[in-house]
Amino acid sequence: MSESVQAATTDSIDQTSIDRRWLGRAAALALRGHGGAEPNPLVGCIILNVSGDPVGDGYHAHCGGPHAEVRAITAAGEQCRGGTLYVSLEPCSHHGRTPPCCDAIVKAGLSRVVFGCVDQDADAGGGQKILASHGLRVDHVPSSACDEVLSPFVWRKQTGLPWITVKWAQSIDGCIATRSGHSQWISGPSSRALVHRERGRVDAILTGIGTVRHDDPQLTARKVRKRRTACRVVIDPRAELPVDSALVRTIDEAPLLLVHGPKANRDALQLLHAKGVITHQGEMKGPRLCLQNVLAALSKKHDIATMLVEAGPGLIGPLLEESLVNEIAVFIAPLLVGDPQATPPLSGRAPADIAAATRLELRSRHTRGSDILLRYGVNPKSTG
Ligand SMILES: NC(=O)c1ccc[n+]([C@@H]2O[C@H](COP(=O)([O-])OP(=O)(O)OC[C@H]3O[C@@H](n4cnc5c(N)ncnc54)[C@H](OP(=O)(O)O)[C@@H]3O)[C@@H](O)[C@H]2O)c1
Structure with a gap:
């Protein structure tokens, strides 16, 4: 392996482990919604500013209430611009009881979105494509912590x-x-x-x-x-x-x-x-x-x-x-x-x-x- 390829591989491994750590924090935040969010999924979100510092977070607290991403964007305000949003579940793309999170993410000026679980829902899913079409970098980084917090929702959907x-x-x-x-x-x-x-x-x-x-x-x-x-x-x-x-x-x-x-x-x-x-x-x-x-x-x-x-x-x-x-x-x-x-x-x-x-x-x-x-x-x- 050439030195430059090796350096690039090491960088991406480091980035993945950093991403997993933030996703783990987002998953832990998601758990705070237990008892309020269900039967919706538990979701947590953290925003880092352009320098990589956490500037806002949120979780889905009430079924029918604002989604985790919207709460985190509201908390971070202008510091979203150019920043990264970590969320345990792929941002939703549909108008349910609240407007699509993808719209709020694009409007906030974030440049990267990292999510832990793909949203399999036929209506709400597909957020990653929409975000990418607006020029954001979107990464799905599988995370066992995110899988765990989502599992009650997935279990009921499947069984x-x-x-x-x-x-x-x-x-x-x-x-x-x-x-x-x-x-x-x-x-x-x-x-x-x-x-x-x-x-x-x-x-x-x-x-x-x-x-x-x-x-x-x-x-x-x-x-x-x-x-x-x-x-x-x-x-x-x-x-x-x-x-x-x-x-x-x-x-x-x-x-x-x-x-x-x-x-x-x-x-x-x-x-x-x-x-x-x-x-x-x-x-x-x-x-x-x-x-x-x-x-x-x-x-x-x-x-x-x-x-x-x-x-x-x-x-x-x-x-x-x-x-x-x-x-x-x-x-x-x-x-x-x-x-x-x-x-x-x-x-x-x-x-x-x-x-x-x-x-x-x-x-x-x-x-x-x-x-x-x-x-x-x-x-x-x-x-x-
Ligand atoms: N330490 C603790 O955390 C804790 C917590 C709760 C209870 N307990 C203790 O557990 C003991 C009670 O245990 P238990 O086994 O008697 O009671 P249980 O588990 O509360 O109830 C058993 C009952 O459920 C019925 N049942 C289960 N599956 C069924 C099915 N498929 N169809 C129809 N009926 C079904 C059984 O019917 P059949 O009789 O026909 O099988 C039985 O009548 C008590 O001493 C209590 O103090 C301790």
Whole structure:
């Protein structure tokens, strides 16, 4: 390789790693929109001036509100001229609820746009061509950080299913409850506050009748600033939800939806209905509810893009078996239960050897008071 070719190659590698770093920052900004932007994608944007200094940033905060690019351009003002715009998703080219971002980018006088994910949407996509036709330099630099923040949106587009995060709190020796089913409280106040925060950002919280029976939870977001009110959904094939349960008693605080099978007690359903519970007869697959079809139907009918699962092994196991889980968040508390009959987080799997166990991808780890929070990505194809 000649010296000049080698220098050019090294320069472009350096530029790509610089671009990836800014795109990573844009992806982190995008996450701030969680709970406000959905069902739109989470998008973040950073603008550098002509000298390469950051002069403005923005994220998509509300569905129907200004896009990340427009917020960043507004923040940077005149300093956009000749600068570079980094955005996690290709700028949109269409008139939706807001005008096309491409127009705003051209008008702001930016000279380069770098984006992390191609917009596959038939209406909104194609922004890169439009920008290039106005003389801007446009680079698509694939970025795993940008892919990750966009994945809930892409998943729902491709499958019609909500993006599902399963959360549980466990002892160090892997128990989520004692053998009698007692579980309150395993994690500490700081972990529980984080769960309430997430409850105030998702569209739905899913549980099973087993958890209702043991814990009588409210599943509402308390003592946090809510960005949306999640619908509480109970998988209850025989409609056994007690009318005096905390879920029913708090019906004025958040909607409650019960998913039952065809053999559910009709009188019980009527009573629950009279209390304001929305009832949904789920599609069956043999003797059990077909969770995939149930979730797809709820996602479509109630516009549920994101769902938090707070359940026991009887529901978490089947959700994983049916490859419906996208992420797992585990709070590990400094507790030892020491009972092989205590409740594990999931059931139904019995791999003969470790190679057959489901391997997850560790996404992050944090300390919450005296607990540790581990977040894992689940590759749906690797489960079941
Ligand atoms: N530590 C934590 O973070 C945490 C969180 C929540 C719960 N928990 C603990 O978990 C325990 C409860 O666990 P659990 O397994 O009994 O309750 P669960 O997971 O909340 O609910 C299980 C119920 O869901 C039903 N179900 C699941 N898939 C179904 C399908 N495809 N069709 C029809 N029905 C379906 C099951 O029906 P079948 O009976 O027919 O299988 C069962 O009735 C409690 O001790 C609670 O304290 C701990």
